[in-house]
Amino acid sequence: MRLLITGGHGLLGGEIEAAFRGRAEVRATDREEWDVTDPAACRREVEGFRPDAVIHCAAYTAVDRAEREAEIAHLLNVDGTRNVARACRERGALMVAFGTDYIFDGASSRPYREEDPANPLSVYGKTKWAAEQALREERVDHLLVRTQWMFGPGGGNFIRTILGKARQGETLRVVSDQVGCPTYSRDLAGAVRTLLEAGARGTVHFSGEGETSWFGLARNVLERCGLPTGSLFAARTRDLPYPAPRPAYSVLSKEKYHAITGSFPRPWEEAVGEYLGMIRPEGGAR
C-alpha cells in the first residue's frame, strides 16, 4: 500500500507516519513540500506519488485564533480539503480526513453519534463542518474520522501547557463545565490503521474511552506527576476570556467504531498515563 500524508509534521501526522512505517510505503509531507491550499500542488503530489490513500492531517487548528482569522482558517480547512479530495478522486485514491467534536453545539445529554446534526459554535468548528461537506460534495472515496481533545508527543497540547505552568508555580484556572474525552494521537493513528484494515468508509468517531472536563484532565495530570494541586482552580467557561465558543458537552460515541472493528478505545486515563511516562520532567518528548 502506498500512503501519502499531508501535514506530516503535525501532532497527528507524525503518529500516522509512525503507525504505518514498515507496513506501507509512506511519504509524509509538510507545508513546504506540499501546500494543500494550492490545487496544482495537490494534483502534482498525488499524480507523482500515485498513492492508494492520502491521509489528510493538514489543518488550521488554532481554535481561538480562528475567530479573527476566519478567511485563513477557511482557506486551509475547506479549500485545502476540497483540493485534496479532488486530486484523490481524479487519481482514484482513498482519502482519509479528520473531523472534530466542535461541529456539535454541546446540547446533547448522551455521546454524539456520527449521524447527529451538526451546529458548530466557533469559526473553527464551522470551517471543519464545511470541510466535511466539501469532502462529500467531491464524491471522493473517503473515510472521515472525527476526534477530540488530542494530545501526544508531536506538538503542543493542553497537557504540556498545564505541566509547564504548574512547574513555574503559576495559578491555574481551568474550565470544569466543558466535558469531552482526551484522545492520544498514538491511539488515533492505530485506530486509523485498524479502520483501514477493516475497509471502513464514511464517518466514524474515535476518542479515548470515558469522559472528563478540562479541569478533570488537569487534576489527573498534576496528581500523576506528583505536582501540588493547590494552585489548580475550577472555572466556568463564561469567566475565562477564550474568544471561541466551545460545546459544553461533546463526548463522541464509539459504538460505530466498535461495530466496525470489534474493539473499544482504552480509557483516557490509561493513555494519559502512558504519554506522561514518555515525556521528560520539563515536558519535552524523549
Ligand SMILES: NC(=O)c1ccc[n+]([C@@H]2O[C@H](COP(=O)([O-])OP(=O)(O)OC[C@H]3O[C@@H](n4cnc5c(N)ncnc54)[C@H](OP(=O)(O)O)[C@@H]3O)[C@@H](O)[C@H]2O)c1
Ligand atoms: N488537535 C486536536 O485536539 C484535534 C481535535 C479534533 C480534530 N482534530 C483534527 O485532526 C487533524 C490533525 O490535527 P493536528 O492536531 O495534528 O493538527 P496540527 O498539529 O496543527 O498539524 C497540522 C499540520 O498542518 C500543517 N499545515 C498548515 N498549513 C498547511 C498547508 N497550507 N499545507 C500543508 N500543510 C499545512 C501544519 O504545518 P505548520 O506547522 O508548518 O503550520 C501542521 O504540520 C485536523 O484535521 C484537526 O482539525 C484535531
